[in-house]
Structures are given as structure tokens and as C-alpha cells.
Amino acid sequence: MKNISVIGSGTMGNGIAHVFAQHGYQVALIDVNPAALEKAIAAITKNFDRQIAKGNVTETLKNSALANITTFTSIAEGVKEAELVVEAATENIDLKLKIFTDMDAHAPSGCILASNTSSISITKLASATGRPGHVIGMHFMNPVPVMKLVEVINGYSTEKEVTSTIMELSKAIGKVPTLANDFPGFIANRILMPMINEAIYSLHEGVAGVSEIDTIMKLGMAHPMGPLQLADFIGLDVCHSILMVLYNGFGNPKYAPCPLLTNMVTAKKLGVKTGEGFYDYSGGSKDLLVSKSFS
Numbered sequence: 001m002k003n004i005s006v007i008g009s010g011t012m013g014n015g016i017a018h019v020f021a022q023h024g025y026q027v028a029l030i031d032v033n034p035a036a037l038e039k040a041i042a043a044i045t046k047n048f049d050r051q052i053a054k055g056n057v058t059e060t061l062k063n064s065a066l067a068n069i070t071t072f073t074s075i076a077e078g079v080k081e082a083e084l085v086v087e088a089a090t091e092n093i094d095l096k097l098k099i100f101t102d103m104d105a106h107a108p109s110g111c112i113l114a115s116n117t118s119s120i121s122i123t124k125l126a127s128a129t130g131r132p133g134h135v136i137g138m139h140f141m142n143p144v145p146v147m148k149l150v151e152v153i154n155g156y157s158t159e160k161e162v163t164s165t166i167m168e169l170s171k172a173i174g175k176v177p178t179l180a181n182d183f184p185g186f187i188a189n190r191i192l193m194p195m196i197n198e199a200i201y202s203l204h205e206g207v208a209g210v211s212e213i214d215t216i217m218k219l220g221m222a223h224p225m226g227p228l229q230l231a232d233f234i235g236l237d238v239c240h241s242i243l244m245v246l247y248n249g250f251g252n253p254k255y256a257p258c259p260l261l262t263n264m265v266t267a268k269k270l271g272v273k274t275g276e277g278f279y280d281y282s283g284g285s286k287d288l289l290v291s292k293s294f295s
Contacts, residue, residue, distance in 0.1 A: 015144025122155035184249030232271030
């Protein structure tokens, strides 16, 4: 397998393209927005420069990796030679179903169709295709060039050979693949999101403040980042969306998003990407400032 297509050029998509290209794969990076593709290549270049500064890669490797990436604005053109397509679009079920229908229509018959979804059913996505046995989840962690884990998710009909191929491919790009089955949130977010939600409830109910909650979890539980800061980095809208998948999938009120989270998403205070969430990022400083009083 040498030809990989990635659909979606945002943070996750460009990170996935970066890693495959770094390991010698030919990557077709696809996005309907040409400006987004330009921004993605700039981000990949900047991330390679960070790796060079840390002594992790060479300038020669950076240049060869960038040469391995070709951009497309059409799924039909971008997947026609693919052996694997990784969908990394926004966490929206209707959008993903449409993309999987297009992937299935234009990718070669033997091509594996994967999704980077963090919570949406692989079986549901596979139902939009004529090749459910060749559909699988590849849930990369952010930032993709740094984080080792790939959560590999089997759909109901995923063939064993496809699973084996993706497990081996993940190892070939320096990742540690870990297998899960297709239930809401899989493993990573089934455990992580309730923890984040409980941290938001603790804030909402006045148990402690933002800094205090994050400090307790960092120093007391050895977490590298507190749950509220992590939620800001993930995106509060994404956290809300995943919690709704869990809530609707299991029908259990313990997964219902905290009202404070819902209000912040409604107010478009989504974290790092909007400059404000539980912390204020508008000044561009690495020092975290609590954005407002939540009491």
C-alpha cells in the first residue's frame, strides 16, 4: 500500500497527511476549499519545522514528505488511485454519510474506506457504501504527528483481513494501534468525555474554579493537561457533539452534556479555535488566563 487519500484538511486531516507523507506514502489531500488546502500545507510545513528544531527530522525528510503530498478539491479526482481513503471531516453524521457515498462511488473496488471519527458508528458509515466489509475506523489522536495512539474500530461487517491491514499499516507509520468494537464513543471518548463533562459540572455547581479543577487533575492524577483546558483544545462543540452521540446511543442521562457546556457552545465560546472557552487565548500568550467567572 503506497497511495493514501485524506479527505478534510483541518487539524486532523493535515496531521494524518503529514504522518503518511513523512513515512514515504503518496498522499492525496482533499478539501473542497482551496484556501483550506493552502492553510493545511502551511501548517504541515510549520509542524515539520518544529520537528527539525527538536532534532526529530531533517530538512531533507521534510522536503521529500512535502513532495509526497498532492492537493485536490474533488473527491472523484483525489481518490481514483487510492488504496486507503481516510475521511477526516467535521464530526457531523450527515456530512460523513455523504462523503462515504462519494468515496465508495469513486475509489477503486479494493480500496479500504476509513473514518477518523471520534464517536460516530462505523457500521452506520459503512451502510452508505456497497463495501461494508472494507470500512473501518482509524481514530488518530491530536496532535497526530506527536501522539502514538490509533484507535482502530471494527464495524459490524469489517473483514478480518481489513483489520489486519490497518493494524499493520498503523505500525508502519510509527503508531500504536489498539482495537475497539463499534459502540458509541468507542473507548477513548466513552471514558474521556464523561470525565470532561463531570469537570464542567463541578465548575457549573461551584465546587471549584477552572484553575483549581485543572490543577487537581494535573498534580493529583498526573494528567499532562487539565480536563477543562483539554476541552478547550478539542473544541467545546466537538465535546458537546460526542456527548450527544453517547447520550443518544446509550439512552443514559449520565452522558447528557452539562448545561454550562451547552450554553458556551450556543454562545460560540468553543475554546482555542474561537479564542475563548474556559480560558482566554485571544492574547496569543502561552500563559492560560481564565476567560471569565463561571460562578
